[in-house]
Amino acid sequence: MLVWIDGRPAALLPVTDRGLAYGDGLFETIAVRQGRMDLLDRHLQRLADGVQRLGLPLDLALVRAELLAFAGEFGHGVAKLIVTRGDGLRGYAPPVDTHCRRILSGSPAPTYPVRNRLDGIRLYPCATRLAEQPLLAGLKHLNRLEQVLARAEWQDPAYAEGLMCDSSGRVIEGVFSNLFVVRNGELLTPSLARCGVAGVMRAEVIARAAAAGVTTRVGDLDRAALLAADEVFLCNSQYGIWPVVALDSHGWPVGKLTRKLQGLLADLVDV
Amino acid sequence: MLVWIDGRPAALLPVTDRGLAYGDGLFETIAVRQGRMDLLDRHLQRLADGVQRLGLPLDLALVRAELLAFAGEFGHGVAKLIVTRGDGLRGYAPPVDTHCRRILSGSPAPTYPVRNRLDGIRLYPCATRLAEQPLLAGLKHLNRLEQVLARAEWQDPAYAEGLMCDSSGRVIEGVFSNLFVVRNGELLTPSLARCGVAGVMRAEVIARAAAAGVTTRVGDLDRAALLAADEVFLCNSQYGIWPVVALDSHGWPVGKLTRKLQGLLADLVDV
Structure with a gap:
């Protein structure tokens, strides 16, 4: 499985991630064909809405660039993007200095009858x-x-x-x-x-x-x-x-x- | 920070964990003093209730033993136990062969005024x-x-x-x-x-x-x-x-x- 965390190949993340602790984040599952993402603008639009409503300081232009690069390398299948509020130790209050984490993984396209x-x-x-x-x-x-x-x-x-x-x-x-x-x-x-x-x-x-x-x-x-x-x-x-x-x-x-x-x-x- | 995953020291987990993907799991935050856990039976009772209601195949006797061992090594502070449905690739359906993941971490006791x-x-x-x-x-x-x-x-x-x-x-x-x-x-x-x-x-x-x-x-x-x-x-x-x-x-x-x-x-x- 192809996985990028914050733009770099990686497959593991810290146990302190608030996505794990609280489900504090968003995701998108995007169809990728011939190195291109279907309905990319709509996915980014929904992500932007979520980011605004959850108060996540996410760089959406960076995410777009990363998705395009990932699609090119991945080729064909389903790309899943998870965005979390990054690390936090304990307590629900968002850290003062929040760095969102971006987790991108590629899987084979699902096969339905x-x-x-x-x-x-x-x-x-x-x-x-x-x-x-x-x-x-x-x-x-x-x-x-x-x-x-x-x-x-x-x-x-x-x-x-x-x-x-x-x-x-x-x-x-x-x-x-x-x-x-x-x-x-x-x-x-x-x-x-x-x-x-x-x-x-x-x-x-x-x-x-x-x-x-x-x-x-x-x-x-x-x-x-x-x-x-x-x-x-x-x-x-x-x-x-x-x-x-x-x-x-x-x-x-x-x-x-x-x-x-x-x-x-x-x-x-x-x- | 002291962290055990499935009973062994570790600080990273796979991005495929369903705790991250769906918040598919439970947690407990347990006060630890002089190597002992306060209200341990009540924490385990609530965990047992959650495991039953979410259909998580968790070995509760193993969790109890692990908590006792962790408390002894950790000594004083807050122990946080996260239990997830383990790894899954895509889709909400629980994997046929589910292995719950246990994530135990120790932090200093919170200081309130x-x-x-x-x-x-x-x-x-x-x-x-x-x-x-x-x-x-x-x-x-x-x-x-x-x-x-x-x-x-x-x-x-x-x-x-x-x-x-x-x-x-x-x-x-x-x-x-x-x-x-x-x-x-x-x-x-x-x-x-x-x-x-x-x-x-x-x-x-x-x-x-x-x-x-x-x-x-x-x-x-x-x-x-x-x-x-x-x-x-x-x-x-x-x-x-x-x-x-x-x-x-x-x-x-x-x-x-x-x-x-x-x-x-x-x-x-x-x-």
């Missing part, structure tokens, strides 16, 4: 709820125990993803994906104002749909509205779009708009 | 709310961004601690302390069923108060009930008990029961 994209997937109904925390909502931060608990709920490979609701019962997202529904030719994706991760592919779907004349509403979605949808799909930056065809005893067809959006995003997915 | 204990402290009213997540409530897990954000709200050393409420406005705890109020000679401490950390000193306060004939109720506490209390105090495993004398424009005296409990816990605090 082709049928996920072609035939659609079954959703596991996760019992784990997302707590509502507006201060952290939307960020891809390092506090991910809810996702760990949710993903541990099922082992059956018949379920490619799980559905997560918030503590009020609103439908929010997959464990590692964002969710869209189609109703009357329009897209609706859940608001991420209270919880959830604002995926870069979610933003890209909204943008390319808009360019093709398809409107997206962002708002609340309850289970009844999900079941009543004409089409349902998931997206993330690694696999693009998966149609959803089943949740519990309910089924949806793989719909026309889902297929159209898969086509519009084909340049971002290895086939 | 003596006046905190004697004269009491002012509480900073934190705007950061604790999200309600029953699946994680009470645990000392590694997802601590809420505490990081709360502690970053104030720099003025006139405030020794901050007060945190949950998203419904209930009073829960300090940023690194538990909270008790006294009303009509009884103790009340907030329920930690929805959020908060179940401190070992909180449990010890309840036990020693009971042995002295003082009842503790555990339940909900709103701001009005806090302000109406006869006495207010905080506790944690490092400093014991601090009386609370001020929050915003409201004040409380350092009360008799608070002083009595400080006396009952004197063997657990360096003076």
